Amino acid sequence: MNKKGIVLSEVDGRKTVTGLGYYETETVRDFKQLVKNSIQKFGDKAAFKFKADGKIKVKSYREFGDEIDALGTALHGLGLKDKRIAVIGENRYEWAVSFFSIANGTGVAVPLDKHLPEVEIENLISRGRVDAIIYSKHFYSEMLQLAKRDTGIQHFICMDELEGGYPSNFHNLSKLMGEGRELLRTGDRSFIDAVIDPEKLSLLLFTSGTTSMAKGVMLNQRNVCSDVSAVTSIIKVFPNDVHLSILPLHHTFELSAGMLFMVKNGVTVAYAEGIKHIARNLKEFDVTLLVVVPAILEAMYKKLQEGLKKAGKAGTVKTLGRVSNALSAVGIDIRRKLFKKILEQIGPGLRLAISGAAPIDREIIHGFGTLGLKVIQGYGLTETSPVVAANNDFYNKAGTIGQPMKGIEIAIDNPDENGMGEIITRGPNVMMGYYEDEAATMESIDDKGWFHTGDLGFIDDEGFTTITGRAKSMIVFTNGKKAFPEEYEMLLNNIEGVKESFAWGNTAPDGDIQVCAKIVIDEAALAEKWGRKPGAEEIAEMVQREIKTLNQDIPQYKIIRYFVLSYEELIKTTTLKIKRPVEYKKVSEQLLKAGTNMRKANGKVIEQI
Template identity: 25%
Template sequence: MNSIPSFNSYIERSIIKNWHLDALTDYKGATLQYHDVARKIEKLHILFENSDVKKGDKIAVCGRNSSQWAVAFLAIITYGAIVVPIQNEFKPEQIHNIVNHSESKLLFVGDVVATQITPDEMPTLEGIIYLPDNSLVISRSEKLTYAREHLNAMFGHKYPKYFRPEHVKYHVDDPEELAMINYTSGTTGFSKGVMLPYRALWGNLDYLMDTVSPKIGKNCNILSTLPMAHMYGLMTEFIYNMAMGNHIFFLTRLPSPTLISEALAEIKPDIIFAVPLVVDKIVRKEVFPHIQTNRARLLMNMPVINKRIKEKVREFVLRKFGERPYEVVVGGAPLNKEIENFFISIGFPIAMGYGTTETAPLITFAHQDNYVAGSCGVAVKHMEVKVLSDDPENVAGELVCRGINVMKGYYKNQEATDAVIDEDGWFHTGDLATMDSDGHFFVRGRSKNMLLGPNGQNIYPEEIEDKLNSMAMVNESIVLQKDDKLVALVHPEMEESQDLGFSDEDLANIMEQNRKELNMQMPSFAQISRIQLHDTEFEKTAKKSIKRYLYQDVI
């Protein structure tokens, strides 16, 4: 591990090198340059130091994506404290539990979270800091209160002749040192604290710098839409781009497809990281209505002009994603087959990554030049990946991996750690996959989601849902099992249904037609017995995975 450099040295070098360049912008708001970020980090370091925060203490951050969230994260990790990012969508009780379980000393909160939490439910906290202006929501420490009241004076006393690049000196971390505890959303309803050492952050950063940077260059624009408290967004949209000296724009609001489309057109990012749900919504609402006309289909199927038409379509789709992204990276879940096939047919620059919180997050990746339909890529640098199957090309087995990206374990939960990391260091993902002869992996579904057919056949509900989600009036779906029969719970396209004046009976008839068409594509043991409508959107995790465990009793 001695060959692994300090992770914080990358942040330090980037800030010094890009001192007068734009760093962080709140969309439709203020911009911080790298020297502004450095100054704010230093002020928080002074606050920590004078409040008796020691290296290795835990500090939690909970709020919407923003430049202030980013500064707090950087200040904590470059000080040598352990950062505990908390998803701001979590319920107050979950936030209280995470703060208490992690033994956090301080908590940074955004404007919405500040009004929802109850400080008395977190008795060991010494202070709660308001992210927008770093004021104290509550202080149980005289030293913290004094340091905050006199922070500007302390900063001026330490740097009487301005704060300059040579003053930027950050904590020199050890590879095995704990950098972060990231609590999973836990689709089984139980959240675990993933202990990520600095080596795991460096392993991901090194891979991205090695494979992405040569393709997109420097001083790029990046739009941050993924939740920063989730490892996918934190690593790809924030940490990597901060280390590269790029300009990061934060939406600061709930990232609806309409808002994302507007921001993409204005910011024109050089690379996009997204979850399939967002890509799907943009394509279905902004692209398909324009190209799925009878005339467009006719032209695309005429060999003489097919190539020219597809080039035009590709340019049109690129404009919907900001005109100039080198590629659109999809992660967090598989891309819908209809959307994927469309992208491939027009030569759209699509890339795919796969990972987990426990690997900070990358396990496999495929850029556009190595993209294989249906695959989540090949093993990334620093990682070994394999499928536990005697015939991995044809028979799915559990995908396991080991390498420097893998966590140290779950905080204060050795039993859960031992259940996923075996004695040889292999991390068991819980995902079922196959692998082709070229090393491309194909995730079939979660092992805990897999259903058994009447004769013991393996049924992967995600594969059925993928087909169903492309059918008429289907917004999203879950396939569940009841009394040995498969039932599809469907949330329909409510807005479109209302616009077309469909009655409940009309929707039921459309779903029955969908069921018949779907069953024609499925083997006999994976046939859907009925489709049940669900009025509201399904509750989801931060990476937009449906919380299946909430719906088993609905059917």
């Protein structure tokens, strides 16, 4: 059975799914038109909310547009037309104004990861040939150091007020806005009348990794605008919705789905004060929408379940959940009324969470869904602007990445006997190419426009795609069978007292491939559960028992053979994805120091299963 909104066919000899969409969408050709349309439609409605001096401040769509024009005009006044301008800082209103003042008629925006060390910031600035940088005060000392070196940066613009003496090419963003307003008053329309070429490079984004490994992804405004319109074709949001911006804005998922998509549809964007303050921000901003990575939802769900157990209500909620799900199946939805008190603890208005960047446990999707909070999983890459496929308002198949969005195709390249192969995609959202790397571009985009994602998966008969893992991290056993770290990690992370895990395939001296796992222990959770601080041997025995139980449901050749316990968090990207090569190198070095005993490694217990 085919699902409405897609076409299942065979293209170039491959099983292919093409997205048609469900909702009518108003397409835009560039960011400038996107913002202009929203100002006309939503005018004095709140566009952004944020905390300042302990109070919530609001900026309307009209104010937002005026400040973009003021800053953009000032940037022209500094001679930055057609230049490359980097933006680095925490998620905040000034970041959004800065981005649009660059992209809507000045030059090329180069968003940078705020967690980069100074040497990497300098290297990316050099690689990207950046002419100016807009930064938050957190980076002031780094900017002073960069100004002393020959980096090519002409202007340093601080989002915050600068105090005391500073070099002449350092500027306050607010002061520049004032200068821009004066230029506008005297008739300067250089920024306002600037014509956007949607096919021209507009965004230069560096992928996660060290500066030598990070690829520069080149996107134009056609790429991103087509993707934003495609998201609009499958998910309905409303002007009375409020989105809490949590993920870093330099990442395309938040930039596209968490900002551009929200602005296009008149949603209010509220800025979180940080990961630790999410629970409070959800309530005080009356948030209804989230764009997140699974780790955030997993933490929320875990806390919720722990609270229900403590209150002795887990069994009651489970029973009521079965009743509400049965009623929902026949069109009677009382979930939000039935679980109102529980939802108030999460966020009383929260109705939808869009998850991406990594697989999410289907139990979390079903668990939140039972309470009346819809969680949908999507899939994308920086190179695809970024969203390729997602579950939607009509079909939400947990465990899959859903269907391709409107105008986007997905196919499986070189499928095996089970239909699994590399996921490839094409559409107007696919990047222009890798920056100054023609060879990598040609390797990733074939002559028919298919982008090779490096992810493996399969398409079912209803057009839903399931990702099985990354081709690079795939574990291939001596019998030719395959497994993926993610499937083990999802099982291990469900063990009570396990914070997170990392799985890999280790080659034994006899050539046998053995699955190993590094397990990060939540010592505080175990201490609370056991009423005392547990010892290392006790924890090892507990984990060993749990893994033996898991192995009973796993084919013998795939079972987890070894594990190492740790209390240190795994090394991750800013979107909370495990840096697998880095983590593998680290754990390999630990095991090498352990020798053949396989009993102790840097104080971490190793157990054979």
